Amino acid sequence: MIIGGYQPFTLTDYPGRPAAAIFTQGCNLRCPYCHNASLRPRGRRPGGAPGRQEILAHLQSRREQLGGVVITGGEPTLCRELPGFLREIRGMGFRIKLDTNCTQPQVLDELLQDGLVDCTAADVKAPPDKYVHLAGTEVDMAKIRKSISIIAGSDLPHLFRTTWVPDLLDEADRRQILAMIPPGSPHVWQRFVRENAVDPGLRARR
Numbered sequence: 130m131i132i133g134g135y136q137p138f139t140l141t142d143y144p145g146r147p148a149a150a151i152f153t154q155g156c157n158l159r160c161p162y163c164h165n166a167s168l169r170p171r172g173r174r175p176g177g178a179p180g181r182q183e184i185l186a187h188l189q190s191r192r193e194q195l196g197g198v199v200i201t202g203g204e205p206t207l208c209r210e211l212p213g214f215l216r217e218i219r220g221m222g223f224r225i226k227l228d229t230n231c232t233q234p235q236v237l238d239e240l241l242q243d244g245l246v247d248c249t250a251a252d253v254k255a256p257p258d259k260y261v262h263l264a265g266t267e268v269d270m271a272k273i274r275k276s277i278s279i280i281a282g283s284d285l286p287h288l289f290r291t292t293w294v295p296d297l298l299d300e301a302d303r304r305q306i307l308a309m310i311p312p313g314s315p316h317v318w319q320r321f322v323r324e325n326a327v328d329p330g331l332r333a334r335r
């Protein structure tokens with residue numbers, strides 16, 4: 130498991146809990162609006178990122194101060210060692226929030242079935258006919274829909290989210306995206322930060 134970054138303390142990433150955030154290295158999508166370019170390459174540990182044991186030791190030392198751990202990326206569900214890593218974190222008594230891009234429903238289902246996740250935030254990037262464009266690569270929409278269904282049916286706190294990129298999405302897309310969200314599930318529109326976008330074309334537009 131390759132860790133791309135570690136934020137030892139955050140008050141904004143785990144609802145209602147002070148938390149630490151762990152960024153896994155590697156993503157299978159290439160969203161043009163992504164602001165985590167350094168986390169996208171797979172199989173390469175960036176210089177300066179702490180290792181797994183270092184993070185676990187730090188979490189152990191902060192058990193009294195932190196209530197949760199956020200696993201984000203990159204795309205965490207691509208890491209084969211993720212279940213074991215989550216078990217170690219769970220063993221210290223932390224609640225776990227998982228951020229996912231919804232491309233790996235089988236992994237997601239196993240993590241939820243095994244009780245390794247307490248809270249989920251999941252991307253719904255675009256209406257089906259624009260998903261390739263917003264994800265920057267081919268996407269299996271059946272897997273996206275399956276993940277949405279698993280999360281919504283999990284009885285765990287969850288949140289679906291869409292980065293609103295005005296250059297790439299329009300009002301008809303907004304309606305189609307909302308139609309993809311199961312009734313009763315919360316959804317938020319995230320602000321697109323233009324200056325952080327990977328795609329220089331998006332960065333250049335004003």
Ligand code: SF4
Nearest residue numbers: 156158160163203230
């Ligand atoms: S899912 Fe998209 S936005 Fe998220 S890390 Fe991967 S490329 Fe970036």
